[in-house]
Amino acid sequence: MPSRNFLFSSLLLAALLAGTAQAASDTLVVCTEASPEGFDIVQYTAATTADASAETVFDRLVSFVPGSTELRPGLAERWDISADGLSYTFHLRQGVKFHHSKAFNPSRNLNADDVLWSFQRQLDPQHPWHQLAGRGFPYAESMGMAALIERIDKLDASTVRFTLKHPEAPFLADLAMGFASIYSAEYAAQLLAQGQPDRLNQQPIGTGPFVFERYSKDAQVRFRANPDYWDGAPKLARLIFAISPDPNVRQQQLKAGDCQVALYPRPTDIPALRGDPELKVLELDSLLVAYVALNTRHPPLDDVRVRQALNLAFDKTVYLRAQFGAGGASPAVAPYPPTLWGHDASLKGWPHDLERARQLLKAAGQQDGFHLSIWTRPGGGPTNPNPGIGAQMLQADLAKIGIQADIRVYEWGELIKRAKHGEHDLVFMGLAGDNGDPDNCLTPNLSCAAAESGENQAGWCDPQFDALITKARQVPEQAQRAELYRQALAIFHKQAPWIPLAHPKQFSALRRDVDGFVLSPLGSNNFSRVELK
Structure with a gap:
C-alpha cells in the first residue's frame, strides 16, 4: 500500500503538470531528483544544477x-x-x-x-x-x-x-x-x-537551446525552446523538470505518463522497469564515483590510522549489494574509475577487517572509541540510491569498533553548503568526471586549493599529492601524466581521506515515445535533441 507521503507527492506533481504535459506532444517532462541550487552555474557544482542551467540555458x-x-x-x-x-x-x-x-x-x-x-x-x-x-x-x-x-x-x-x-x-x-x-x-x-x-x-540569460521561464521552488523548472539556437532549434516546444527526491514517486509518475523521462532510478528497480513494455531503460558505464569524505580537519580524523580504521570497518561488499544490486556498480578503490587512463591496477581496496581496525584505533589512542556525525541526504541519486540505508549500515559497522555515530539528514542544497563550510565529520558524496580527464576527479576534489575553497570535503591537503597532480597537469605526454597519477593514487590510498564506495552505472528510464536522448558519461543530461514520437 502506498505511503501517505507518496500519495501526497504524487498528487502534487500531477496537479502541477495537469493540462500541460499530457496534453502537449511537444512538451517533455523530466522527473528529476533534486532542486537546482540556483541558475548561476559558476557558483555551483551539483549535477541537478548543471542540468537546469549549463545544459539548457x-x-x-x-x-x-x-x-x-x-x-x-x-x-x-x-x-x-x-x-x-x-x-x-x-x-x-x-x-x-x-x-x-x-x-x-x-x-x-x-x-x-x-x-x-x-x-x-x-x-x-x-x-x-x-x-x-x-x-x-x-x-x-x-x-x-x-x-x-x-x-x-x-x-x-x-x-x-x-x-x-x-x-x-x-x-x-x-x-x-x-x-x-x-x-x-x-x-x-x-x-x-x-x-x-x-x-x-x-x-x-544565455545562448543555449532552452529559454528559462520560471522556477517553482522544490516543484518544477520550466523552459521553452530557443527558436534562434545557433545549433538548430530544439524539436520540443517546452521542457519541464519535475522535482521529486523520492525515486518511488519518479518511477510511478513515469509509468502513469506524467513524465516521459525518470532520471536516476534505483539500480535495484531496473529489472522491473525493463519488464514494462511501455518503457525503455538506458544504461552506461559512466565516470561516477560514490564515496564518504572524512573531514581531516576534525580530530581524531586528522590521524591517518583512524581514517584507515574506518575504511577497514565498513563492509563495502554488503553495502554495494544493498545499494546497487547485482551488477549495478563496481567497487571503488581510487577517486576515479579504472576506465580512465592513469588508473593503478595494482591498488587493492581496504578489506573488511574489524580486528585490524581496532588495532589501528588503539595505536592512535582511540581504543575507547569516540563520537562523530554521518551526514547524508533524503531521497536518492545515482551515487547514493538509498541514503538512509547506507548511513545506517555505516553507523552499524562503526559501532562494532566502538565509534558511536549520529546520522544527520539535510536537503541536498543545504548539505552541499554546510559540507563546503566543513561542519560535518563524515559525509556521503559523489562526483562525476566532468571532462574525461583524470585531473578533473582529482584537482577539484582533493587538491589543496579545493580544500581551501571547501569543495574538498575531506579538507585534506597533502603537499606531495598536490605536487604530483600539479605536475601531471603541466606535462603534455599522456604516458608521463599517467605515471604521475599512479604515484598520486598510491598516496591517496595510504592517507585514506575518503572511504571509496562504488563506481555506479548510470541509468535513465524513458517512455517508448522518447527519441534522441543519450546518456553522457559525464553525468549530465541534455535534452536539446530529444523529440516525442
Missing part, C-alpha cells in the same frame, strides 16, 4: 560530442594553440543570439566582451561582479584558474586569446565544463545598473 566555447568525452566546437567555431602550449586563440561564431525574455531584450549578438566578462568575473577580485557571488566560484577556485590564466585579451569583436602562465594539458577540456559557460555582459550591466544583481541567479 548556457553554452561554452568548447563542447562535448553528445554521449562522449570527445571535444567539438561550441561558441568558438575554431581555435589555435601555440607551439609552447601557453596561448589559446578562440574564433567566435557569428550571429549567435542571446535569449529574449521578460527579463531582457538583447541589443546585440554574442561577442568577445561576453567571453571576457564571463571569465574575468571569476578570476579578477577587482571585477565589479566578483564579490557578488554569494557561493564564490567553486570550480574556478578549486582548479586554480586564477593562478593558471595570466590574462585574457580581446583581439577583436570575435576573437579572444587566453594566455597561460604554464602549460595545462586538460585546459581545452576544462573550457567545456559548466563553470566556463558564457554569459551576456549586456544583461549583467543592466542588472547592476538596476541594483538587481541577484536576478542573474534567478532569471538566467
Whole structure:
C-alpha cells in the first residue's frame, strides 16, 4: 500500500503538470531528483544544477560530442594553440543570439566582451561582479584558474586569446565544463545598473537551446525552446523538470505518463522497469564515483590510522549489494574509475577487517572509541540510491569498533553548503568526471586549493599529492601524466581521506515515445535533441 507521503507527492506533481504535459506532444517532462541550487552555474557544482542551467540555458566555447568525452566546437567555431602550449586563440561564431525574455531584450549578438566578462568575473577580485557571488566560484577556485590564466585579451569583436602562465594539458577540456559557460555582459550591466544583481541567479540569460521561464521552488523548472539556437532549434516546444527526491514517486509518475523521462532510478528497480513494455531503460558505464569524505580537519580524523580504521570497518561488499544490486556498480578503490587512463591496477581496496581496525584505533589512542556525525541526504541519486540505508549500515559497522555515530539528514542544497563550510565529520558524496580527464576527479576534489575553497570535503591537503597532480597537469605526454597519477593514487590510498564506495552505472528510464536522448558519461543530461514520437 502506498505511503501517505507518496500519495501526497504524487498528487502534487500531477496537479502541477495537469493540462500541460499530457496534453502537449511537444512538451517533455523530466522527473528529476533534486532542486537546482540556483541558475548561476559558476557558483555551483551539483549535477541537478548543471542540468537546469549549463545544459539548457548556457553554452561554452568548447563542447562535448553528445554521449562522449570527445571535444567539438561550441561558441568558438575554431581555435589555435601555440607551439609552447601557453596561448589559446578562440574564433567566435557569428550571429549567435542571446535569449529574449521578460527579463531582457538583447541589443546585440554574442561577442568577445561576453567571453571576457564571463571569465574575468571569476578570476579578477577587482571585477565589479566578483564579490557578488554569494557561493564564490567553486570550480574556478578549486582548479586554480586564477593562478593558471595570466590574462585574457580581446583581439577583436570575435576573437579572444587566453594566455597561460604554464602549460595545462586538460585546459581545452576544462573550457567545456559548466563553470566556463558564457554569459551576456549586456544583461549583467543592466542588472547592476538596476541594483538587481541577484536576478542573474534567478532569471538566467544565455545562448543555449532552452529559454528559462520560471522556477517553482522544490516543484518544477520550466523552459521553452530557443527558436534562434545557433545549433538548430530544439524539436520540443517546452521542457519541464519535475522535482521529486523520492525515486518511488519518479518511477510511478513515469509509468502513469506524467513524465516521459525518470532520471536516476534505483539500480535495484531496473529489472522491473525493463519488464514494462511501455518503457525503455538506458544504461552506461559512466565516470561516477560514490564515496564518504572524512573531514581531516576534525580530530581524531586528522590521524591517518583512524581514517584507515574506518575504511577497514565498513563492509563495502554488503553495502554495494544493498545499494546497487547485482551488477549495478563496481567497487571503488581510487577517486576515479579504472576506465580512465592513469588508473593503478595494482591498488587493492581496504578489506573488511574489524580486528585490524581496532588495532589501528588503539595505536592512535582511540581504543575507547569516540563520537562523530554521518551526514547524508533524503531521497536518492545515482551515487547514493538509498541514503538512509547506507548511513545506517555505516553507523552499524562503526559501532562494532566502538565509534558511536549520529546520522544527520539535510536537503541536498543545504548539505552541499554546510559540507563546503566543513561542519560535518563524515559525509556521503559523489562526483562525476566532468571532462574525461583524470585531473578533473582529482584537482577539484582533493587538491589543496579545493580544500581551501571547501569543495574538498575531506579538507585534506597533502603537499606531495598536490605536487604530483600539479605536475601531471603541466606535462603534455599522456604516458608521463599517467605515471604521475599512479604515484598520486598510491598516496591517496595510504592517507585514506575518503572511504571509496562504488563506481555506479548510470541509468535513465524513458517512455517508448522518447527519441534522441543519450546518456553522457559525464553525468549530465541534455535534452536539446530529444523529440516525442
